[in-house]
Amino acid sequence: MDAILFMIFAAIAVICGINLVVQTHPISSALSLVGVMGALAALYLLLGGEFIAAAQLVVYAGAIMVLFVFVIMLLNAGAEKRPEIKPLGKYLGAPLLLVFLGMMAYWVERLMPPSSPVVFGAFQGGTAAEIGRSLFTVYLLPFEVTSVLILIAIIGAIVLARKEVD
Amino acid sequence: MPFGPLPAAVPPSWYLTLSAILFALGVLGFLLRRNIITVFMSIELMLNAVNLSFVTFSYVLKRVDGHIFSFFVMVVAAAEAAVGLAIILTVFKNRQTLEIDEVSTLKN
Amino acid sequence: MNFYLLSLIKTAIVVGIFMHVLAYLQWIERKVIAHVQLRVGPRRVGPHGLLQPLADVIKLVTKEDILPSHVNKVFYFLAPFIAVTFALISISIIPFGPEITVGGVRTAMGLTDLNIGVLFILGVSGLGVYGVALAGWASNNKYALMGGLRSSAQMISYELPMALALAAPLLILNTLSLRHIVDGQQGFYWGFIPRWAIFQMPFPQIFSFILFLIAGFAETNRVPFDLPEAENELVAGFHVEYASMKFASFFMAEYANMVTVSCVATLLFLGGWHPIFPEKYGSGLIPVLIFGASALLCFFHGANPARPFDRITLPVFGVLFLGAAGLFLIPMVQPILLPLFWFAAKVGVILFVFIWVRATLPRFRYDQLMRFAWTFMFPVALVNLFITALLVALFP
Helix, strand or coil, X not given: CHHXXXXXXXXXXXXXXXXXXXXXXXXXXXXXXXXXXXXXXXXXXXCCCHHHHHHHHHHHHHHHHHHHHHHHHHHCCXXXXXXXXXXXXXXXXXXXXXXXXXXXXXXXXXXXXXXXXXXXXCCCCCCHHHHHHHHHHCCHHHHHXXXXXXXXXXXXXXXXXXXXXX | CCCCCCCCCECHHHHHHHHHHHHHHHHHHHHHCCEHHHHHHXXXXXXXXXXXXXXXXXXXXXXXXXXXXXXXXXXXXXXXXXXXXXXXXXXXXXXXXXXXCCCCCXXX | CCHHHHHHHHHHHHHHHHHHHHHHHHXXXXXXXXXXXXXXXXXXXXXXXXXXXXXXXXXXXXXXXXXXXXXXXXXXXXHHHHHHHHHHHHHHHCCCCCEEEECCEEEECCCCCCCCHHHHHHHHHHHCHHHHHHHHHHCCCHHHHHHHHHHHHHHHHHHHHHHHHHHHHHHHHCCCCHHHHHHCXXXXXXXXXXXXXXXXXXXXXXXXXXXXXXXXXXXXXXXCCCHHHCXXXXXXXXXXXXXXXXXXXXXXXXXXXXXXXXXXXXXHHCCCCCCCCCHHHCHHHHHHHXXXXXXXXXXXXXXXXXXXXXXXXXXXXXXXXXXXXXHCCCCCCHHHHHHHHHHHHHHHHHHHHHHHHHHHCCCCCHHHHHHHHHHHHHHHHHHHHHHHHHHHHHCC
């Protein structure tokens, strides 16, 4: 059952990823990216990361991608013209990529220490309580620094995007 | 990689391979596309692939630290998306185009 | 019993009841608004207009499904699908009552329970924004685009005070699972004040409740925050290019969102299915009293009717209400029906407040709405969270 779920969500993620790269209009790419994030949230659930799966849906798919969709709709720049790919790229690009990925998969499989297969429910340490405990004791300094980082990002975005007052 | 009948559960290295595939797709989009927003979205795809790696290793080592790193990556990606999109809006206001090949007045 | 068979039966019951509630919520809304405005509302189709939702559904289904030539076809089909899916999916984790035993099978009332239930609800309501934004974009129409963008910007802006208002009772209750949240609100202070979250020490969560309700009004695009879809302001906003079934989908999504917000407010703030005073003081008799009083009222008005056919229909309703009152007296079904009654009563009160506000208040202008969210609701929600955290830390 876990293998079937992994196959389904991995297939959805890869197909949406390919769709992101292939589509000409940015809105289609944005919605494909939302599809990738949804599939990845399901994979996080299989790996026992329930809080990270929820955070992915709330923060990434529900806020960041909505921001992208807004900007695309506001700018309304239209579909991109398809560029001409030089013949070297067209005929060598995809096969070379597949060879590269095959080599990566082989080395990952060989160097990975032997571990048990991924079973839903085998890792119970990803609950909100565990993450909260770790975040507020061991990782307190990065937590506070990221809050300052977000403040800087908010100020920067507001200053950059406001209308100039003449 | 087992080439027999499908096992009942999948080893974690398959998750890492999926992460590599998504990362490669992100790099492909980053290098090949000309619309600046699509380039930005390829960067987000790369960040997502890395998040999957973190959570997989957190499962293998049975610690929660991978989830924490993934959480910080999400937060930083949010901040970067906000500022990056504001920059894109400013570029569009000044150049009326979203193609990265045409924003090249400083070249040569 | 087999787990899959039991889940299938529960799903059929919950989805069936939910769909009927959505249809008749529209009837209730039209009748209540009509009576507030001193008129009668629908009364021709069936006794007292009770078959009006059926007539509306038949009309919407048999209308011609137009596909305008200038729309972006993929997104035009995708947008109502997304809106309806994410609106209806939240019903799956809402618990309706405690564990019950029906015919030897022990099961919990409610389809399922997640460890991260509250986050799931927040995530799904965030994803529902895509339906509205895509509908505005796909229609290729400047009014629809403006309506869609305004509506989605409003929904995102009010998600923030809603999440902060939800976080405050979670500090006291210490869990994200909806069923455990309701379990943390059982019992009574000093024997008669219920331990609902709005009464719980160290800090009664009344401000969080009010903030959550206001943010809920804005999230579901209801008056006074419904400028993006008002008929007379923006030519009906983002769904102007949609006909028959797709328009019905947006409508259904709006009512489903309303019911979800009311259910979450009931579970988190009003104590879910726990009664208002202990059973030993007779709170099991309240539904009997309410239904009995309604029956007496029906019989009284049936004796001197305002309209001639009421001489027949009102006593029939009176008999039905008497039957319902008698049902609550049977001790075998009391453990099932009483928690359901309290849950439905609380959700019904909040839905009545939604409808009451729609009949009463004018609507905000768009800039007033956004300014209200960012300069008033967000700081107030932050201060509320801060005070709650301080009091919980000082008096554990």
